[in-house]
Amino acid sequence: MLNTLIRRLIQMVFVMFGISVIVFLIFFATPGSDPSARIAGRNASPEVLAAVRKDFGFDRPLYVQYGLMMKKLLVTFDLTSFQNRGQKVIPQLVQATPVTLSLVIGGAILWVIGGIGVGLAAAATRGSVIDRGLMILGLIGISMPVFWLGSVMNLITQSRFHDTWMFSWVPALGYKPLLESPWEWFKTMLIPWISLAILYIGLYGRVLRASLIEANEEDYIRTARSKGLTETRIMLRHALRTSLITFVTLFGLDFGALVGGGALLTEVVFGLQGVGKLTYDSLKSLDLPVILASVIYASFFVVGANFVVDMAYAILDPRVRGR
Amino acid sequence: MAASETSIAGNDPRQADPVGAKRRPAAGPWATAFRKLVHDKAAMAALLVFILIVIGCSFASYYASHVAHTFPFSSNLQGKIVIDGVEQQIIAPSTEGLGLGSTPIGPTWKLQGYFLGADDQGRDVFARMLYGGLNSLWIASASTVICLLFAAVLGVTAGFFGGVADAAISRIMDVIWAFPIFLLAISLSIVLINSSINIGPIVIRAGSLWLPIFIIGIVYVPYVARPIRGQVLSLKNSEFVLAAVGLGVPSHRILWKDILPNVATTLIVFVPLMMALNMVTESALSFLSIGVQPPDASWGTIIQDGQNLLYSRPMVALAPGIAIAVTVLTLNVFGDGVRDALDPRSKLRIGGD
Numbered sequence: 167m168l169n170t171l172i173r174r175l176i177q178m179v180f181v182m183f184g185i186s187v188i189v190f191l192i193f194f195a196t197p198g199s200d201p202s203a204r205i206a207g208r209n210a211s212p213e214v215l216a217a218v219r220k221d222f223g224f225d226r227p228l229y230v231q232y233g234l235m236m237k238k239l240l241v242t243f244d245l246t247s248f249q250n251r252g253q254k255v256i257p258q259l260v261q262a263t264p265v266t267l268s269l270v271i272g273g274a275i276l277w278v279i280g281g282i283g284v285g286l287a288a289a290a291t292r293g294s295v296i297d298r299g300l301m302i303l304g305l306i307g308i309s310m311p312v313f314w315l316g317s318v319m320n321l322i323t324q325s326r327f328h329d330t331w332m333f334s335w336v337p338a339l340g341y342k343p344l345l346e347s348p349w350e351w352f353k354t355m356l357i358p359w360i361s362l363a364i365l366y367i368g369l370y371g372r373v374l375r376a377s378l379i380e381a382n383e384e385d386y387i388r389t390a391r392s393k394g395l396t397e398t399r400i401m402l403r404h405a406l407r408t409s410l411i412t413f414v415t416l417f418g419l420d421f422g423a424l425v426g427g428g429a430l431l432t433e434v435v436f437g438l439q440g441v442g443k444l445t446y447d448s449l450k451s452l453d454l455p456v457i458l459a460s461v462i463y464a465s466f467f468v469v470g471a472n473f474v475v476d477m478a479y480a481i482l483d484p485r486v487r488g489r
Numbered sequence: 490m491a492a493s494e495t496s497i498a499g500n501d502p503r504q505a506d507p508v509g510a511k512r513r514p515a516a517g518p519w520a521t522a523f524r525k526l527v528h529d530k531a532a533m534a535a536l537l538v539f540i541l542i543v544i545g546c547s548f549a550s551y552y553a554s555h556v557a558h559t560f561p562f563s564s565n566l567q568g569k570i571v572i573d574g575v576e577q578q579i580i581a582p583s584t585e586g587l588g589l590g591s592t593p594i595g596p597t598w599k600l601q602g603y604f605l606g607a608d609d610q611g612r613d614v615f616a617r618m619l620y621g622g623l624n625s626l627w628i629a630s631a632s633t634v635i636c637l638l639f640a641a642v643l644g645v646t647a648g649f650f651g652g653v654a655d656a657a658i659s660r661i662m663d664v665i666w667a668f669p670i671f672l673l674a675i676s677l678s679i680v681l682i683n684s685s686i687n688i689g690p691i692v693i694r695a696g697s698l699w700l701p702i703f704i705i706g707i708v709y710v711p712y713v714a715r716p717i718r719g720q721v722l723s724l725k726n727s728e729f730v731l732a733a734v735g736l737g738v739p740s741h742r743i744l745w746k747d748i749l750p751n752v753a754t755t756l757i758v759f760v761p762l763m764m765a766l767n768m769v770t771e772s773a774l775s776f777l778s779i780g781v782q783p784p785d786a787s788w789g790t791i792i793q794d795g796q797n798l799l800y801s802r803p804m805v806a807l808a809p810g811i812a813i814a815v816t817v818l819t820l821n822v823f824g825d826g827v828r829d830a831l832d833p834r835s836k837l838r839i840g841g842d
Contacts, residue, residue, distance in 0.1 A: 177663070184664035192676050204680065309765070309817035311772050314792055314810030317799055321807075325800040427669030431773055442671075446777060449675050457679060461672045469667045 170480055178473045185465045190232050193458055194222070205454050207249040214248060239462055249453040259441060259459055265341050266440035269432060270424045272355050273362035278417065280367035282406075285374025290401060292379060300371065307368030316361045316435030323357055339437040358436045362429065366420065373416065377409040384408075415479055422471025426464035518754075525830040532826025535819040542816055543626060549619035557602045561617040562784040564610035572597055579603070579611045596804050605804050608794045614805050621786035622812060628702050628780075628787065629768040635706030636763055637756050640713035645752060647714070648721025649744060659718070662711040670708045670770065671777065677704055678779040701780040705767050713759055720755055724748050754831045761824035765817045772813050788813050 194201045202218040203210065210218075219225060223234045238245045239256075247253040284304060288297045323333040335353060342350040381387060382405060390400045420428075430442025437443070441460055448456035526532060553559055568579040580591045593607035604615035647658040681700060724730055724747070733743050774780030775789025783790065788809035795806025 180660060181663045181667050184660070185668060188664065188668070189676065192680055196680050305821055306814070306818060309769075309821055310814045311769050311776070311789075311792075311810060313773060313776050314806070314813065317792065317796065317806050318810070321799055321803050326803075423669060427672040430671050431776070434777070445672065445675060449679055449777070449779070452679065454679065457672075457675060461669075461676050464669050464672055465667055468669055472667060 167480070171477065174473055174476055178469055181469050182466055185469070186236060186462060187232070189458065189461055189465075190235055193454065194224075194231055194235070195228060204452075205248060207452050207454065210248065218248065235458075239459060245455050245459055247453050247455050249448075249451055255455050255459045258444060258456065259463060262439055262441045262444045264344070265438050266425060266429055266433065266442065268341075268344060268351070268355055269358055269362065269438060269440060270421065270429050272359040273366075273424075273429075273432075274417070274421055276359050276363035277366035277370060280363060281370025281374060281413070284367060284371030285378060285409075286401065286406065288371065288375040289378035289382075289405075290397075292375075297375075301375070304368035304371045307364045308372075310365070311431075312361060312365055313431040313435050315364060316358070316432055319357050319361050320435065341438045341440075358432055358438065361436075362424075362432045370413065370416065374409055374413055377412050378405050381405040381408055411479075411482055414482065415475055418471060418475030418478065422468045422475070425471070426468035427460075522754075522830040526826055529826040529830065532823050532830075535822035535826070539816065539819040539823065542622065542812075542819070546619050546622035546626060549616070549623055552619055553613070553616040556600055557604075557613055557616050559602060559613040559616055561612045561620060561786070564612060565607075566611045568611055570594065570597075570602055572599070579607050580609075592801050593798065593805075595802055605808050606802055608791070608802075608805050609798060610794075614791065614808065617786045617791055618788070618809055618812060621781075621788050621791050621809065622816075624698065624781055624785060624787040625768060625771055625789070625813070626816075628698060628705065628771045629764045631702045632706035632709075632767045632771070633760060633763045635702065636709050636713060636767070637759060639707065639710045640717060641752060641756055643710065644714040644717030645721055645744075645748065648718040649725065649748060655718075658714075662714055665708065666711040666715075668708065671773070673708060674701075674704050674774050674779050675777070698781065698785070701771055701774055704774070705770050709763065709766065709770075713756075713763065717752055717755060720752060721748055724751055758824070758828045758831050761820045761827055765820035765824065768813065768817055768820070 193204070202215050202222065202224050205222065206214050206218045221234075223231050243254075243256045245255040247255055284300050288300045291297045320339070323336040324339070327333045328336065336357060337350065337354050340354065342354050344351040378401070387400060387404055390404050395404075425441075427442055427445070429440065430446060432438070433440040433443040434446050441464065445457055445460045448454075448460075553561055559565070566580050569576050570579060571577075577594060579594050581594065582591050591609075593609055593611060594603055596606045597603045603613055605618070606614055608614055608617070643658050643662070647655040678700070730743060730747050733747060771780055771787065772789030772792070775787045776793045778790070778793060781787040781790050791809040792806045795802070795804075795809075798805050
């Protein structure tokens with residue numbers, strides 16, 4: 167177990183290094199244009215350009231530039247924006263993180279409940295109209311772009327049906343902090359959660375159904391059946407338990423990917439000032455340091471999440487450890 | 490099914506006709522799969538709808554110039570159109586509220602022009618949707634080809650040759666795999682937004698469609714390359730390959746005759762599923778204005794154009810979204826059918842984020 171842990175740790179550090187090198191090359195070493203002009207943003211004065219050049223060491227060798235970039239990001243945390251003069255980048259990211267976490271955690275709770283519900287219902291009624299209907303609905307959910315679904319939700323809840331009893335409770339777009347008023351927070355987040363979760367309910371429902379049906383063919387299910395256990399008990403206590411291993415792995419990967427930038431589209435559509443929206447706004451204003459920081463932190467988060475998933479997998483399933 | 494098993498399939502006692510009727514040689518795996526696919530009603534219906542969408546979009550320039558008589562790439566703020574004998578402005582000043590701003594014309598539901606209304610530039614949304622569909626379909630297909638090509642080469646190399654090649658390729662795949670796709674695309678496009686890039690003989694200009702094609706194609710390479718590497722590894726240890734090795738068959742022949750035909754079926758299973766995934770990704774990138782660049786259109790950019798008009802003229806954003814959902818749905822259903830026909834045991838995950 168310790169061996170696996172150490173090996174995976176080394177792998178994780180290597181992947182993080184690789185990502186930081188790629189990001190460095192994209193931002194600072196693409197041929198054709200001056201990186202200091204890119205960092206400084208639009209209409210920068212010669213003094214600012216000179217300051218940027220000195221600050222990031224663009225007159226020095228590439229490995230020094232790489233070291234300076236990583237130092238600003240991971241040691242001194244003093245990366246500053248030149249677009250909004252003097253604005254520190256990392257506090258901005260820290261401020262945006264709770265919004266992204268609220269969105270993704272709430273959505274995740276919905277999609278886990280929904281995915282297990284759909285998967286169980288479809289597997290239990292295999293071949294029936296319910297099963298087929300759920301699977302078609304799931305496929306439709308997978309096929310809709312999430313930002314479009316969010317727009318449709320906005321159209322329904324903010325405009326067309328906002329004056330009816332159904333959606334008059336929906337507050338205007340924007341984030342309300344959880345600690346200030348939990349109830350307002352819940353009301354603003356509910357529609358974004360649903361929009362985010364629909365894709366994954368479809369996806370997880372289909373995956374779980376397939377793996378439950380596969381489990382049904384296994385010997386231990388036949389044993390359980392011959393012992394005279396009820397179908398409900400077999401499904402919940404035996405088949406579901408093994409099927410959840412795949413489910414948990416997928417969940418960890420998707421959760422990591424969503425926090426690390428995947429929820430960007432939902433944040434943009436619903437005007438939630440999370441990490442994704444911050445990055446998107448910086449794209450619009452060409453504020454490169456913000457993008458640099460959020461790309462590095464988000465991808466490091468994804469790598470870390472994948473590491474946790476792998477370790478959880480090794481604990482859940484001892485066969486993996488030997489690999 | 491494994492291609493190398495086909496030569497003995499005819500002698501397989503399980504496949505022989507038990508009644509002893511006239512024995513025909515067993516059909517090959519491709520023919521079997523094809524027959525199974527053709528009898529899959531859902532898959533065939535999906536394929537039909539998909540082909541209709543492609544044909545419809547390919548009439549884009551004919552429709553714009555001969556039916557609607559518009560040019561959907563330049564703004565038309567002063568234009569007028571006659572509907573049922575009444576002349577209407579395409580961009581009308583708002584009558585509600587303070588009378589500030591303006592509202593583009595809504596859907597006329599007449600194919601002679603502005604079938605789905607106009608966007609805030611006064612451009613015909615339906616004509617733009619046809620053009621945009623062509624771009625969306627083209628990007629989805631081209632990036633699928635690129636992705637599968639890279640994935641096949643890398644996956645087979647890593648799996649078949651192992652050693653240093655495997656270690657290097659697998660680590661690179663790990664890095665790309667961990668990269669959040671939208672953030673990678675944002676980083677690339679902010680750098681390339683105003684300048685062109687030269688990679689050897691290839692020149693990609695800013696705003697070129699090849700930029701989203703390459704971004705989408707490359708970020709999903711690990712998604713396909715990993716299963717292929719795994720498949721090649723398990724094929725290498727399967728009995729028919731070990732038998733070939735034992736018979737002294739040279740390894741390039743094993744690669745061509747035993748490994749690649751099996752990998753080919755996996756790749757074919759991936760084609761419609763990756764197209765669906767790429768299409769959703771393309772629309773998302775274009776929605777974030779880092780995919781297809783104006784004045785070109787794609788279904789994603791039209792949804793973006795419709796954001797400001799969402800509450801007044803919702804059709805601008807609704808229609809292209811429905812087009813994406815229907816197209817992706819047909820690709821997913823057809824992809825399910827192809828997978829069931831070619832490789833019923835595989836557990837590929839469809840859809841994506």
